[in-house]
Amino acid sequence: MTADGPAIPMRILGSGSVLPGPAITTAEVCARAYPGRDPEELVERTGIQTRHWAEAGTSHASLAADALRLALQRAGLEASALTRLIQVNCTxxxxxxxxxxxxxxxxxxxxxxxxxxxLNNACTGFLTALDVAARSAATGLHPVGVVVSELWSRHLEPADPRSFVVFGDAAAAVIIGPGRGDEGLRSSWLRNDGALRGSVTLAHSGLTGQREIVRFGVSNKKITQEATEAVLESAKTALRQADLSMDEIDWVLPHQPNGRMLDLLVRELGVEARKLVRVVHEIGSVGAASIPVSLDRLWRSGRLRGGERVLMVAVGSGISYGGMVYQVGQTP
Structure with missing residues (x-):
């Protein structure tokens, strides 16, 4: 934050999200991945009750276009107004x-x-794209459409149950325009550490000669440790750069890889439940779409007020991680 306004003046003009295909219950995936296991125990372990898997033939382009149309409609803009379109996914x-x-x-x-x-920066990709879009808008290139589409169901199979039971499909979009007054990103801090890139992987078929499947390369304990440390550092740094404390944040939108890890992150961050928009129980782990889906739901809920501050923090394979504080304009 500078004396004259936010570090990166920008404005979220509209948002939209889409959940493709039918809702798939954890009981259904449990029967395929863990025959004989109690699905309620799996719900308790993952914090995921349902997820959506797109029907055969669904493309990233069609799913992303649907989400982007919603965001444009809510922004009151025609698609022809866009000067930049950034598509984000992990796969x-x-x-x-x-x-x-x-x-x-x-x-x-x-x-x-x-x-x-x-653009691909694993589950941190939305924040990376939002940073690029914000800087574009702040320098006169706007409006910018950022859309995330995730079709994890293409890259799952019951034989690898760790990924099969947690991932879902989703798309979400935002339209970014120029900031007015004190609205914009008060901070944006993004980092990567390639030494930790083996946590979650999806190889090109040319490298393996096999169908591409999402695979976890380390234990749940190790992933949780890496993710927690990265999120805490991201939140701490983003708040420091914004010259704010957690108490001065109105909403916290973290990446939601599963319910248990989300609960841990919330405890470690010291976030009150009322400041969260929880979605993982309904949609599963949706990669880079996690934060923009929760942002869209917050935006459309009518609960967001002018002048409020939103902390977004993410961590993903790479390892990629980061945080940013967005200050809402007086008329969100």
Missing amino acids: GGDTLLPATANAIGDRLDLHGSCDCID
Whole structure:
């Protein structure tokens, strides 16, 4: 925060989210991944009751376009107003070449009117893209559409039950415009540590010669330790850079990998339950879509007030991690 306003002046103009396909219960996935196991015990362990898996034939482009249309509608903008489109996902999108963002732009009838780019920073990807979009808006390139689409169901199988029982599909989008007054990012702090990149992996088929499956490379205990340390450092640094304490934060939107880890992160951060928008129990672990889905639900709930401050913190494979504080304008 500077004497004249936020570190990065910007404004969230609208948001949208989509949960594709039917809701799949933990009892259903338990029967396939852990035959004979009590599904209630698995619900207790993961904190996940349902997740959505997209129907066959669903593409990243179609799912992302649906979420982006909702965000544009709520922002009161036509797609043609966009000057930049950033597509985020953890799994490579529909194609490695060209960027999936091109197909999204085509679905929105954007032909030569803006740049369309893909971005992948694992579960921290939304914050990374939001930082890029905010800096674009602050320097005159706006509005910017940021859309996350995650189709984890493409990369799961019961034979690898650790991933099979927790991941779900989702898409979420925000439209970023220029800030007014004191609204914008009061801080944005993002980091990566490649030495820890083996925690969660999804290899290219060219490297393995096999179907790409999400795999956990270390124990749950190790993942929890790495994630907790990264989130705590991210929150602490983002708050310090914003010159705020946790008590001065109105809403906290952390990445939600599973219910048990979310509970641990909330305790370690010292966050009151009323400041959270919990979604993991309903949608499972949805990668980079976790934070924007909870942000969209907060935005549409009517509970967000002008001048309030939102702390977003994430951690993902890479290991990627970071935090940012967004100060809402007087008319959110």
